[in-house]
Ligand SMILES: [Ca+2]
């Protein structure tokens with residue numbers, strides 16, 4: 278067991294045991310004691326401080342002033358202070374009925390947030406006439422904060438999954454705004470397989486919109502009309518993490534079926550193959566051909582078998598972990614791990630993603646795995662360069678990670 282989990286720093290309901298008091302006294306000292314020491318499988322050590330706990334937290338984002346927002350699946354958005362402690366709730370959040378994987382989802386801020394307060398958030402809504410049908414929705418709103426929380430004003434619907442279907446899984450609904458101010462939405466295939474290859478549905482796609490919800494005319498399938506106009510890439514299963522690297526290149530990971538979780542370099546108009554190809558098999562045991570059996574599909578830059586169940590993703594560009602610049606950090610649900618991935622340019626052998634230089638391609642490899650012992654739902658980089666990890670499920674902790682020693 279590599280995780281030495283001593284005590285939560287600030288859990289209101291925690292019984293004040295002798296250990297808890299000792300830890301609290303240590304935390305009050307000049308050298309802040311770490312709550313968690315963790316060693317990766319490549320031998321580097323991290324020091325973690327527990328900042329707060331949540332009920333099934335799902336997403337986190339930092340505000341320009343150092344405060345942060347955390348969503349909980351059941352429908353709460355918390356405003357946190359610069360030390361990660363709860364200041365209060367955000368009012369006028371969309372009402373959700375959390376079921377299965379669905380509820381409140383991601384929240385991110387617009388590039389002009391400091392002036393406008395604009396945020397984007399995703400959640401799952403039920404069909405008004407048939408509660409067995411559901412789909413993800415993305416809204417834009419204006420966040421107004423005060424010392425004890427805040428409220429969402431001017432909520433406007435930008436996008437929704439079409440069609441709403443039965444079941445409560447594979448919504449995706451992670452969000453990203455690119456440097457050129459386009460909104461990317463990861464949309465899962467809702468465990469319905471074929472919609473990922475069907476351009477009349479936006480399930481199993483990565484969607485690209487303008488920040489007002491309108492459709493960019495330079496989208497790859499623009500002019501086909503309707504849903505197709507909004508599609509950036511297709512053939513995805515359940516993408517629960519998207520970020521952009523220092524070169525502006527998009528990357529997204531997605532959960533594979535039985536085996537075959539993927540990290541993909543997201544390239545305009547490409548088809549990532551699900552459910553036609555995969556590095557895993559169906560849960561029924563039915564095999565799925567691998568990506569390299571059909572060159573019309575894009576190979577993953579990296580795949581995992583056994584799976585990691587990736588959730589949350591940040592490509593690190595801070596100074597606190599100097600050796601990690603350009604690395605991807607991925608949370609693992611079933612793997613109960615934090616996974617660090619490195620990207621590199623390698624001589625072309627057509628097993629990775631094509632790079633701009635025709636003699637090279639970009640490949641990704643797992644660099645280090647930190648066994649965490651709990652499901653990780655979200656990973657963020659703070660303005661201080663520290664890495665923030667949010668655990669899944671009831672009592673999920675927010676942990677700030679720094680290099681140990
Ligand atoms: Ca986030």
Ligand SMILES: [Ca+2]
Pocket residue numbers: 512539549550551554555568575576577
């Ligand atoms: Ca794929």
